[in-house]
Amino acid sequence: MKSLFRWELVLIGLVCVAVALAPFILSDYNRSQGADVAVYVMAILGLNIVTGYTGQISIGHGAFMAIGGYTTAILTHNHGWNDIATLPVALLAGFVAGLIVGIPALRFHGAYLALLTFAFALAVPQIAKNYSHFTGGTEGLALPTHSGLWLYGVAWSAAAVIYVWTWLLLRGRTGRAFQAARDSEIAAASSGVSLSVYKTFAFGMSAAFAAVAGSLFVLINNFVNPDVFVLTLSLYVLLGAVVGGLGSLWGVLIGAAFIQLLPIGLTSSTLVSSSSVPVVFGAIVILVMALIPRGSAEVLRVALGLPNRIRSSHDASTPQSLEAR
Amino acid sequence: MTSRTRLSLVVALLVLGAVVVASAVASTSAAQVPGVTAKTITIGGTFPLTGPAQLYGVIPKAENAYFQYVNAHGGVNGRKINFKYYDDGYNPAMTVPLTHKLVQQDKVFAVYGSLGTAPTLATRDYLNKAGVPQVLVATGDSYWGAQYKKYPWTIGFQPDYPGESRVYGQFINAKVPQAKIGVLMQDDAYGQNYYNGLLQGLGDSKSKIVDVEKYDATQTDVSQQVFKLKAAGANVFALFALPTQTITALVVATKIGWHPVTFINNVSSSPLFMGLAQKSGADVQNDITATYIYDVWNNPDTATSKLYKSILSQYDSGADPLDANNVYGVANAATMVQALKMAGKGLTRQGLMNALTNLNWVNPFLYPGVKMVTTPTERYPIDQQILEQYKGTGWKPFGHIFSHAR
Numbered sequence: 001m002k003s004l005f006r007w008e009l010v011l012i013g014l015v016c017v018a019v020a021l022a023p024f025i026l027s028d029y030n031r032s033q034g035a036d037v038a039v040y041v042m043a044i045l046g047l048n049i050v051t052g053y054t055g056q057i058s059i060g061h062g063a064f065m066a067i068g069g070y071t072t073a074i075l076t077h078n079h080g081w082n083d084i085a086t087l088p089v090a091l092l093a094g095f096v097a098g099l100i101v102g103i104p105a106l107r108f109h110g111a112y113l114a115l116l117t118f119a120f121a122l123a124v125p126q127i128a129k130n131y132s133h134f135t136g137g138t139e140g141l142a143l144p145t146h147s148g149l150w151l152y153g154v155a156w157s158a159a160a161v162i163y164v165w166t167w168l169l170l171r172g173r174t175g176r177a178f179q180a181a182r183d184s185e186i187a188a189a190s191s192g193v194s195l196s197v198y199k200t201f202a203f204g205m206s207a208a209f210a211a212v213a214g215s216l217f218v219l220i221n222n223f224v225n226p227d228v229f230v231l232t233l234s235l236y237v238l239l240g241a242v243v244g245g246l247g248s249l250w251g252v253l254i255g256a257a258f259i260q261l262l263p264i265g266l267t268s269s270t271l272v273s274s275s276s277v278p279v280v281f282g283a284i285v286i287l288v289m290a291l292i293p294r295g296s297a298e299v300l301r302v303a304l305g306l307p308n309r310i311r312s313s314h315d316a317s318t319p320q321s322l323e324a325r
Numbered sequence: 326m327t328s329r330t331r332l333s334l335v336v337a338l339l340v341l342g343a344v345v346v347a348s349a350v351a352s353t354s355a356a357q358v359p360g361v362t363a364k365t366i367t368i369g370g371t372f373p374l375t376g377p378a379q380l381y382g383v384i385p386k387a388e389n390a391y392f393q394y395v396n397a398h399g400g401v402n403g404r405k406i407n408f409k410y411y412d413d414g415y416n417p418a419m420t421v422p423l424t425h426k427l428v429q430q431d432k433v434f435a436v437y438g439s440l441g442t443a444p445t446l447a448t449r450d451y452l453n454k455a456g457v458p459q460v461l462v463a464t465g466d467s468y469w470g471a472q473y474k475k476y477p478w479t480i481g482f483q484p485d486y487p488g489e490s491r492v493y494g495q496f497i498n499a500k501v502p503q504a505k506i507g508v509l510m511q512d513d514a515y516g517q518n519y520y521n522g523l524l525q526g527l528g529d530s531k532s533k534i535v536d537v538e539k540y541d542a543t544q545t546d547v548s549q550q551v552f553k554l555k556a557a558g559a560n561v562f563a564l565f566a567l568p569t570q571t572i573t574a575l576v577v578a579t580k581i582g583w584h585p586v587t588f589i590n591n592v593s594s595s596p597l598f599m600g601l602a603q604k605s606g607a608d609v610q611n612d613i614t615a616t617y618i619y620d621v622w623n624n625p626d627t628a629t630s631k632l633y634k635s636i637l638s639q640y641d642s643g644a645d646p647l648d649a650n651n652v653y654g655v656a657n658a659a660t661m662v663q664a665l666k667m668a669g670k671g672l673t674r675q676g677l678m679n680a681l682t683n684l685n686w687v688n689p690f691l692y693p694g695v696k697m698v699t700t701p702t703e704r705y706p707i708d709q710q711i712l713e714q715y716k717g718t719g720w721k722p723f724g725h726i727f728s729h730a731r
Contacts (some may be wrong), residue, residue: 029429036422049601053670129512138467142450158624221421223450227513228417228445230543268410277412286377319363321723 015253018236023152031148032220033261038155040256044244045166045238048112051238052246053170054202055182056105060117061210062234063124067097068211069218072135077141087158087215094211096206102203106274108198110200121234125226143218156214162209168251169205178202179247181236210237243288245295246262254296259289360434360674366401366665369427369718370439371448372463376414377543380568380598383438384463385643387654388438390640391662392698401665402672409433415440417541418445424448425624428457434675435460437661438482442466445479453478460664460681461657461706465592466518466559468518470616470705476659478674480681480699482657483709486515486590487522488729489615490565493588496613496712497533497561503585505535507559509550509574511566512539519565527688535559535647545569548577555583560588568598575607587612591710594628595649596622596719603718615710615721618652622719656690658708660697663688681706702715705729 023031036314062145069089075081075089101120107117111204130137135141146154169175177198180188189195218224244255266277292299360367374382385408391405400406406680409431413419417505420439427453428431433459439445441465449468451457451574453476461482462469469481475524497504510516510521524531538550547570554562555578562578562585564571571593578585587609594614604611609676621630633655637644644651665672684699691697695709713720 027430029425031679032429033422034427138446138517145454147704221447221451223421223447225417225443225446227542228421228447230416230418232351232416232543233418262420264426267423268426275375276364277413 001250005298017039019156022060026148028148032150033264035148035151035155035216035220036145036260037253037256038152038159040212040237040260041159042203042213042216042238042242042254043210045162045249046206046213046256047237047241048171048244048246048249048252049178050202050206051165051211051241052248053175053178053182054199055178055264056199056202057110057114058117058206059205059238060101060112060155061206061237062122062229062231063121064094064097064207064210065217065233065237066124066128066139066226066229067207068094068223070128070214071211072215073136073141073218073224076143077136078134083144083146083219084154090211090215091208094214095208095258097211098204098207099200101207102200105203106199118234121229121231125229128226130282136225138221138225138227138230139153143222145222146219151216151220153251155220157213162212163249166209170249174201175197190243190258233303239285243285243295245297248295248301249301250300251295251297330478334338335445337717341374352515356547358434359432360398361404363640366404366405366672367407367409367431367433368435368437368661369411369431369433369487369676369690370425371411371413371420371423371444372434372440373415376416377416377504377569377593378441378482378567378635380595381463381650382412383608383648383650384440384654384657387439387637387644387651388432388658388661389531389657390636393640395662401662402670403443404672405435406662408437410438412626413441413444415444417443417663420444420447421451424451428452428455433457435674437461439655440464442468442518443513445469446514448637449476449479458673460677461661462485462546463653463657464515465513466473468514470703473704478678480678480704480706481677482660482706483653484580484591484615484617484729485705487525489591490522490563491526492564492615492712493613494523494528494726496526497503497586497588498530501561504533504561504586504720505559506533506561506563507535507554507557507585508537508563509547509554509566510537510539511569511570512541515542516565523565527679533561535641536551540570541567542567545573547574549664550574551577551583552581555581560585562569564593566590566593568593571600572607573604574601575609575612578603579606579608589613589614594713594720597645597648598676599720600718609715614647614713614715616713616722617692617695617710618649618656619692620722622647623650623721624639633690637716656688659686659688660686661688692726708722 050056050058053081060088071090071093072086075086076083105113129137177193180193181195181198185195240255240259243258266281272280372385373379389408392408396405411423413423427627438451438461440463445462445464459479465483465486467485467487469479510520536554538553540547551574589612591614599609619629621633626628634646637646663686664680668676682699682701684697686697688697697706699706709726711722711726712724713722
């Protein structure tokens with residue numbers, strides 16, 4: 001057992017060193033790209049809590065990102081706050097929004113819950129359009145600009161905090177309760193897990209992390225308007241979570257890099273003609289899904305020879321609610 | 326065991342914290358004018374080559390064709406123009422990183438011609454703070470001309486949308502008795518700009534509007550909205566939509582037996598799109614739009630038409646010369662070349678802005694009589710249009726050129 005954990009530690013250490021040293025090699029543009037990857041790391045971690053661990057599908061996490069993004073934008077633009085000081089407020093705003101969505105989510109399952117979150121993702125940008133004195137309406141709000149290095153440092157620091165937080169949250173009693181709720185609600189309830197408390201709490205934490213991701217997304221763009229939080233954003237986060245591996249924290253970085261770097265790389269590459277970029281992107285997604293249906297976390301696990309200790313008896317790589325019923 | 330794992334994570338956090346501190350001493354390097362060498366000028370833009378607005382995807386190709394033509398004839402003040410364009414799919418979330426790439430990685434001299442209101446809004450602050458010209462953007466919103474004090478590095482090209490729809494409103498008041506107007510508009514700044522102009526043009530008769538239906542830019546099926554407009558009893562149809570949605574709306578209207586007096590906004594009324602709508606069964610006879618570009622359809626044998634077609638056939642093979650967006654692209658690129666010429670041999674970003682805000686020029690690819698005039702405080706490069714009506718298989722201009730009174 002001990003030696004296996006040593007391998008995990010080496011891997012974590014290597015990734016941390018690589019992330020910390022990368023900005024000193026990268027150009028300013030690539031630093032802001034790196035910061036965007038950190039944004040998706042946070043959003044995917046958030047989505048993973050609710051979809052990967054608790055088994056509730058959300059295709060509306062872009063809405064929580066919008067809530068965080070607007071919190072930061074309004075506080076800095078209208079009230080002159082320091083950017084970093086807005087992050088805890090965004091976290092809190094996201095948490096509250098998550099609880100509010102989490103309560104009806106108790107009564108919805110599977111595809112119905114997915115549609116509920118989908119509706120939420122459609123509605124939030126509309127709200128921003130209608131309260132234009134706070135939100136700037138369709139014209140949007142401008143934020144202070146920062147160097148790529150600043151953005152990289154802040155985004156990855158926030159991502160590291162949220163990563164550790166998620167890990168601490170999921171490794172103990174709470175994480176076991178989440179997974180119990182995912183694997184069998186009846187069994188969980190009869191073991192004394194309060195479904196309503198844990199499922200709502202999962203939504204709250206998930207939304208809180210997505211909101212921080214949204215804050216940094218807005219800081220990197222130094223601009224916010226409702227059109228920035230298009231529906232594809234929510235779908236990309238879900239795609240990133242699936243590519244990374246639902247129900248595991250190992251593949252998050254790969255999932256985030258996949259959704260941030262692949263579309264931009266394809267679009268600006270000269271190898272692929274622009275009109276075929278969506279086709280190529282779609283084909284790559286299908287290929288990845290076909291080759292590693294359990295996500296890159298599974299590949300890492302096998303490559304490192306780690307035991308399948310996250311899911312011992314029940315194969316939980318696909319949460320029950322994602323399977324056809 | 327777990328405490329060691331935790332310790333390593335804490336160490337990792339400290340390392341990352343150091344990165345933040347290091348960022349405080351981020352350096353800035355000043356060099357000569359970015360994107361300009363003795364032999365080249367590099368400019369770049371973002372365009373919807375795919376996605377809901379992809380019918381505009383021909384524009385950057387036509388623009389590039391004109392730049393190639395100019396390059397083949399010696400370039401501008403001895404420099405060749407190198408035009409880089411990326412596909413943002415009309416999605417601001419893509420426009421932002423791609424524009425960062427143009428500025429920081431490709432080191433463009435200016436962001437030129439980028440298409441779309443939402444994409445332009447999303448990048449306007451960044452470019453203005455960075456002091457990078459955002460010029461001749463392919464969107465007619467009134468922001469670019471109206472907010473120049475706050476955003477001095479941004480300037481548009483085409484007539485502003487509210488000015489265009491204001492004329493539709495005035496025309497309805499004067500020429501359409503007992504009008505009951507149904508509006509189909511895109512639910513964003515673009516649609517709103519057109520709608521505001523229509524309200525201004527109608528003046529006291531705003532109550533003529535019986536129904537307004539909106540759609541999201543990513544939505545292409547607008548038939549439900551058209552059903553509702555017909556059901557509301559409208560006999561005038563004002564379309565403030567993107568080409569794909571416009572074509573759908575025209576086809577659906579005819580299919581359900583609705584024959585209103587139809588106004589189609591300029592950016593969706595290319596003869597190519599009208600032809601597509603006709604082929605799919607739409608009755609577009611007597612529809613009304615406004616234009617400002619050279620009429621290559623009714624004047625196929627003039628020198629301008631011939632030059633335009635030869636540029637396309639030589640440098641943009643496969644382009645349809647009867648698509649108004651190609652005329653638009655050539656006319657826009659010609660303006661950029663004119664401004665670069667005016668900015669002179671010692672080209673600077675400020676010099677380009679000075680040139681674009683002191684235009685007094687007849688662009689050969691615009692409608693005869695339309696003149697490009699700007700001053701540092703009057704930043705609407707094209708301010709004149711003429712109404713057209715669809716007759717047979719093409720648009721026929723009527724009346725006289727009007728200016729957008731402001």
